[in-house]
């Protein structure tokens with residue numbers, strides 16, 4: 001039984017600062033159109049990969065962090081050891097195989113415990129998830145409740161609610177996955193979630209120093225983001241208004257697809273807004289990638305409430321959420337299922 005400690009989703013969503021859009025049988029725009037593609041062709045998997053679809057991320061040292069939003073600072077020098085990483089976001093087909101093999105039930109499918117959240121609105125006491133919909137109009141400023149809706153019955157199998165389906169979307173990234181769900185999948189695979197440092201190093205793909213000053217022109221041209229004024233005008237110049245199948249855009253230099261854009265990706269790290277610099281006297285922290293995912297300062301029985309998510313989503317636009325970068329980060333409630341969030345795993349022999 002989940003507790004949903006995110007209080008009336010709106011506050012959580014406000015923190016998210018970005019949002020989701022999803023194809024449904026009854027598309028948010030009223031259209032019945034399917035996405036431009038249902039699958040994109042991936043190159044052959046590397047012959048030396050221990051498991052199909054993973055690529056090697058070599059060890060290295062880099063300047064982690066960025067300077068666009070306060071939570072990305074301070075930039076600091078970090079060392080990461082090598083690991084294998086899923087070259088794509090985990091897909092619906094992959095997650096379905098896990099559920100079929102284990103009978104796993106995701107957090108968004110489980111009953112909510114109303115005793116722990118007495119102030120929850122009635123419909124939020126039903127299992128469900130938060131789904132992005134393009135608002136018909138904006139009448140309440142930038143209140144994100146205008147484009148996010150809690151939909152009872154929404155979950156990974158029916159991402160927009162009971163009238164939606166993933167029947168044709170096996171190669172799309174799975175969404176409405178919480179930290180617990182992602183951990184369960186990773187354990188089943190014999191993998192784990194990346195730390196923030198591992199994820200960011202992999203996304204940089206060997207670029208050790210930060211790029212220069214950021215501005216709106218940094219929006220990537222080969223990634224699934226939002227072109228236009230969020231949340232009303234989406235020009236879809238990248239080919240997709242909503243989610244894209246995995247692997248439709250050029251991979252980075254390590255062979256990783258969609259690290260930036262498409263879905264945000266969960267990491268193992270607890271989100272700390274005022275994280276300390278981790279440099280030692282040599283200017284780097286050799287243990288950054290080896291730190292346990294849960295900070296040692298937490299009380300044994302205190303469950304962390306938020307994790308770091310990385311890379312931005314198809315909802316990130318220049319006017320809202322310029323987080324289509326390796327160094328961007330946001331907090332994500334542990335038991336909040338949302339339609340712009342997925343994950344990928346790593347394997348360290």
Ligand SMILES: [Ca+2]
Nearest residue numbers: 224225238240
């Ligand atoms: Ca797009």
Ligand SMILES: [Ca+2]
Nearest residue numbers: 258259261263
């Ligand atoms: Ca992504």
